[in-house]
Amino acid sequence: MAKNHVTTTINGEPVEFLCETHETMLDVLRNDLGLTGSKEGCGSGDCGACSVMVDGRLACACLMLGAEAEGRSIETIEGMAAGEELHPLQKNFVKEAALQCGICTPGVLVAAKALLERNPDPTETEVRYWLAGNLCRCTGYDKIIRAVMDTAAEMRAN
Amino acid sequence: MRYVAPSTLEEASAFLVDANGNGRVLAGGTDLLVQLRAGMANPDTIVDVKHIDELMTIKEEADGIRIGAAVCGQAMGEHAGLNNTWPGLVEATELIGSTQVQGRASAGGNLCNASPAADSVPAMIAAGAMISVYGPDGHRELAVENFATAPGKTNLKEGELITSIKLPKPAEHSGDAYLRMTPRTEMDIAIVGLGVALTLDSEGTVTAARVGLGAVAPTAMLVKEAGDALVGSKLDDEALERAAEACRKACNPINDKRGTIEYRTKIAGVLLKRVAKIAAERAGS
Numbered sequence: 416m417a418k419n420h421v422t423t424t425i426n427g428e429p430v431e432f433l434c435e436t437h438e439t440m441l442d443v444l445r446n447d448l449g450l451t452g453s454k455e456g457c458g459s460g461d462c463g464a465c466s467v468m469v470d471g472r473l474a475c476a477c478l479m480l481g482a483e484a485e486g487r488s489i490e491t492i493e494g495m496a497a498g499e500e501l502h503p504l505q506k507n508f509v510k511e512a513a514l515q516c517g518i519c520t521p522g523v524l525v526a527a528k529a530l531l532e533r534n535p536d537p538t539e540t541e542v543r544y545w546l547a548g549n550l551c552r553c554t555g556y557d558k559i560i561r562a563v564m565d566t567a568a569e570m571r572a573n
Numbered sequence: 574m575r576y577v578a579p580s581t582l583e584e585a586s587a588f589l590v591d592a593n594g595n596g597r598v599l600a601g602g603t604d605l606l607v608q609l610r611a612g613m614a615n616p617d618t619i620v621d622v623k624h625i626d627e628l629m630t631i632k633e634e635a636d637g638i639r640i641g642a643a644v645c646g647q648a649m650g651e652h653a654g655l656n657n658t659w660p661g662l663v664e665a666t667e668l669i670g671s672t673q674v675q676g677r678a679s680a681g682g683n684l685c686n687a688s689p690a691a692d693s694v695p696a697m698i699a700a701g702a703m704i705s706v707y708g709p710d711g712h713r714e715l716a717v718e719n720f721a722t723a724p725g726k727t728n729l730k731e732g733e734l735i736t737s738i739k740l741p742k743p744a745e746h747s748g749d750a751y752l753r754m755t756p757r758t759e760m761d762i763a764i765v766g767l768g769v770a771l772t773l774d775s776e777g778t779v780t781a782a783r784v785g786l787g788a789v790a791p792t793a794m795l796v797k798e799a800g801d802a803l804v805g806s807k808l809d810d811e812a813l814e815r816a817a818e819a820c821r822k823a824c825n826p827i828n829d830k831r832g833t834i835e836y837r838t839k840i841a842g843v844l845l846k847r848v849a850k851i852a853a854e855r856a857g858s
Binding site: 435 | 574575576578599601602603606607609610611619621623645647670671672673674675676677759760
């Protein structure tokens, strides 16, 4: 069976790749395109470590086929910083040590950025519910939530 | 395994027919990809239906709202008309999975996965929603409560797919609501899910009511007796108890780690009372 030829946009850049039908978007990002920031935790959409944006909506790259990327716009953690300039969320995660082992961090950042774009002034409860699909195996949720809340306040002030 | 992304219903159905029972429809993929990975599904053809406009749009029609089968839950939550008329259905849909899942999973997929515990289904049953199906024999319609036949089984025939779900335009002073019970508050599967849609007259007496009940039998179901018990009442304790008893009687649940038979049955009655009150509050406002 011929591979699927896919033309898509990743982090604003046009990208072409070939993939087998069974390959997920996460397989393609990590194995074919070398974008290893998105992590594989569960592979079943439960942990959120592979969170990416697909046409402006948050999704688990493990629950999407690579072939589905045709004509779509995908954003990954690699596109979050502007060159060397970290996104305010990234800066605050570093500053407030809102990470331990780091496996969940890229997915949490992508998800948190999506939240702040929709809702610049979320309550703590809203942050917790929005991020309920991002599991931290180190159970370091408190600092994550605080860093997101602090970033939201900072971005509103600027 | 091949991937196809048709842009018309006719092509989608033809691909499914060609696959000779070994084709699977891909909408949000939140169930299908898990099954593929687990080896529970190994189709020859995956038919991505997200390029068919009709399946991707929410349309307000004269007599109700039509939701494309592949519209994701988040898009349903963003639709003002749907929130205004069927808030209970929107709540039920938004309970499905995480934000990540919400950006992909669809009401059509929730129906086709045919889990007894599917959250959107009791709410759709309560709302009196109709499913539009397209296949080799053309279009047909059926009520949501007649769609699933057993866990994981539907009465879709070969080559058929859901195109849309039609919600009727509610009468004046109508309201709907949905609640579920889960051992955890988020990211869990319902041990009971219950939707109520009802209409009041100017005195606050119930003139019509439908109750959808899920996770307590092989398929979600319409509990007609429960709706009937509410009609003619002002949701006094006696009417609510009769409706709750009808829900308990309808239960035929499994016993598992999430909930025992006794617990699920008891909770079906508890939820009926809570949900009916929320629906009535909405109907009155």
